[in-house]
Amino acid sequence: MQVLTPNPQVPLYSLEPDELTGNKHFRMYNFDGVLPDHADLLIPHRKDHYLIALIRHADSSQWVDMTRHVIKDNTVYFVGPNRVIVKEGHKKMWSTGIAFTKEFLSFQGNDSLSKLPLIENPQNGFELLLSAADLAFVEDMIAKLNAEYITPGEWQQRMLGAYFTLLVTYLSRLYTEQYKETTNSADKMLLRSFQAKINACFQELHEVGDYADLLNISAGHLSEVVKIQSGKPAIKHIHERLTLEAQRLLCHTNNALKEIAYDLGFTDASYFNRFFKRETGVTPAEYRANIREMYH
Secondary structure, eight states, X not given: OEEEOSSTTSOEEEOOOOTTTOOSSEEEEEEEEEOOOGXXXXXXXXXXSEEEEEEEEEOOEEEETTEEEEOOTTEEEEEOTTOOEEEEOOSOEEEEEEEEOHHHHHHTXXXXXXXXXXXXXXXXXXXXXXXXXXXXXXXXHHHHHHHHHTOOSTTHHHHHHHHHHHHHHHHHHHHHHHSOOOOOOHHHHHHHHXXXXXXXXXXXXXXXXXXXXXXXXXXXXXXXXXXXXXXXXXXXXXXXXXXXXXXXXXXXXXXXXXHXXXXXXXXXXXXXXXXHHHHHSSOHHHHHHHHHHHHO
16 A cells, blocks of 8 residues: 655555556455455554445454444445544454545546545445345445456446446445435535535634635624534534544644644644643543553
8 A cells, every 4th residue: 555645644545556457546355364464453544545345254443533443244334535544453354345536436427426425425424234135236246346357358447337336326325324314405515515615624724704705605604504504503613623633643643732733723732732622621632641541
């Protein structure tokens, strides 16, 4: 796995071209009773691509954005770019993984593919539970993808794209069933746009008015809609995103508190300390000590 370092604090892994196909944007991994790569275990990292995996059996767990998930058998797991992942477990596993980039989605000639619920993941989900019928369908699609993956030819990419589209569409239907959400009203879409802007700009912009300017609406209107749609003030969304990133850096790096404060856009480390304690109930130093004790 190639490591990119635009943010040196948590490694960012890119998708290496497959030796079999040379494809830089789509890769399949099949593990049939093999041990995981120990070099990748217990290493906090992010990916610059998407990964969907059918786990048939793996006695292990993973941390995703500070939440620990015990891996279940015959379950689909999925993760998008930039979420912090820590893999645990040293036992044999049986699984198939499908890794792909944003560019691969655009290559399919279907702009709506990147808008599917599984890809957008508005609920920040990680797993999809499968019925016997769901498992049979997913296994069938994986078998077809694997067959095409090892059969180079002029139709290979079209066939891979067709089976892939069918698979992620099916999984997106399961996503909407398992992660309930209200209908996509204009106000709900505004909330999503606000949250997307926060994800892109939280290190530089800390005020509701800044995001209202980006969305070309008044701060009052944005605050009103966000409070109605989410049940919490707009400023709380900004603070929660800052807090999450601070928790990631405190847990997964050895950076000094002043450096973390600066990276998150706080010019005063003491103000960052007060902000973090107000949001979490503990100081940054206390949080770092507590979370690392829990890991060990």
